Amino acid sequence: MAKLIYSAITSLDGYVADRDGNFDWAAPDEEVHAFVNDLERPIGTYLLGRRMYEVMGFWETPQAVEDQPPVMHDYAGIWRAADKVVYSGTLERASTDRTRIERAFDPEAVRMMKAAADRDLSVGGPTLAAQAIKAGLVDEYHLFLTPVLVGGGNPAFPDGVRQGLELLEERRFGSGVVHLHYRTKV
Ligand SMILES: NC(=O)c1ccc[n+]([C@@H]2O[C@H](COP(=O)([O-])OP(=O)(O)OC[C@H]3O[C@@H](n4cnc5c(N)ncnc54)[C@H](OP(=O)(O)O)[C@@H]3O)[C@@H](O)[C@H]2O)c1
Numbered sequence: 486m487a488k489l490i491y492s493a494i495t496s497l498d499g500y501v502a503d504r505d506g507n508f509d510w511a512a513p514d515e516e517v518h519a520f521v522n523d524l525e526r527p528i529g530t531y532l533l534g535r536r537m538y539e540v541m542g543f544w545e546t547p548q549a550v551e552d553q554p555p556v557m558h559d560y561a562g563i564w565r566a567a568d569k570v571v572y573s574g575t576l577e578r579a580s581t582d583r584t585r586i587e588r589a590f591d592p593e594a595v596r597m598m599k600a601a602a603d604r605d606l607s608v609g610g611p612t613l614a615a616q617a618i619k620a621g622l623v624d625e626y627h628l629f630l631t632p633v634l635v636g637g638g639n640p641a642f643p644d645g646v647r648q649g650l651e652l653l654e655e656r657r658f659g660s661g662v663v664h665l666h667y668r669t670k671v
Contacts (some may be wrong), residue, residue: 486599486600487529487598487599487600487602487603487604487605487606488599488605488606488624488625489532489595489599489605489606489607489608489617489622489623489624490605490606490607490608490623490624490625491607491608491609491617491618491623491625491626491627492524492525492607492609492626492628492629493609493611493614493627493628493629493641494508494511494513494629494631494662495511495629495631495641496510496630496631496633496634496635496638497630497631497632497633497634498634498635499640500635500637500638500639500640500641501611501638501639501640501641502638502639503635503636503637503638504635504636504637504638505638506638506639510631510633511629513629513662514658514660515556516658516659516660517658517660517664518556518557518560519556519559520656520658520664521560521629522556522563524627525560525563525607527604527605528567528604528605528606528607529567529568529603529604529605529606530567530568530569530598530602530604530606530607531567531569531570531606531607531608531609532570532595532608532609532613532617533570533571533572533609533613534571534572534573534609534611534612534613534614535571535573535575535576536610536612537609537610537613538569538571538573538576538581538610541564541609542580544560544561544564544565545561545564545565545580545582547561549561565582565583567583568583568584569581569584569585570584570585570586570587570598571584571586571587572586572587572588572589572590572613573586573587573588590613590616592616592617592620592622595620595622596622599622608622608623611642614641615642615643615646618642618643618646618648619643619645619646624668624669625653625667625668625669626650626665626666626667626669627664627665627666628641628664628666628667629662629663629664630662630663630665631662632660632661632662648669648670649670650667650668650669650670651669651670652665652666652667653666653667653668654666
């Protein structure tokens with residue numbers, strides 16, 4: 486069975502965006518970006534909340550990374566090669582290739598996607614990920630803790646979930662970012 490993976494770049498106090506919606510402090514440097522690229526490369530399908538999808542749409546256009554470093558070109562290729570499922574009640578049409586829209590989050594449908602997939606899946610956007618976490622569908626977590634406290638905003642994790650985790654790997658980067666890789670304990 487393929488795994489469902491939740492990855493998030495967060496502040497040390499656990500937010501993916503601050504109270505003003507900013508997440509410029511989360512932008513990975515080239516060292517972290519290269520590491521993230523290698524984690525994302527094997528993923529076959531991204532499950533995305535509509536908000537995260539709109540941010541990630543940046544990667545669809547080759548011109549967006551034209552003058553950018555090789556890690557960004559690499560990631561643009563990884564993004565374009567993956568299938569995307571966008572969850573949204575409002576999006577009329579997808580603006581990217583290999584994309585389908587789902588109007589509701591059905592845990593059983595995701596269970597079936599995991600069972601049928603030959604490559605792992607990821608879930609992104611904390612509002613959407615919260616539903617997968619609560620349904621017990623997330624197998625692994627990759628957290629990138631950024632050395633900043635932002636004091637509030639959009640939390641990476643929902644309230645009301647208790648889940649034991651096993652640490653699989655950790656890594657420290659030059660920027661002070663720390664990567665933590667956990668597996669869900671059954
Ligand atoms: N730290 C970083 O590196 C980083 C990078 C990128 C983005 N961000 C931040 O990440 C955040 C994005 O996550 P988010 O939690 O705001 O939103 P999200 O989970 O990406 O998207 C939420 C949207 O997904 C749709 N959705 C969620 N559950 C659904 C369901 N059960 N059925 C149908 N549609 C559903 C809804 O879209 P509709 O409203 O269309 O119905 C909802 O408004 C933003 O704060 C962004 O600034 C951070």
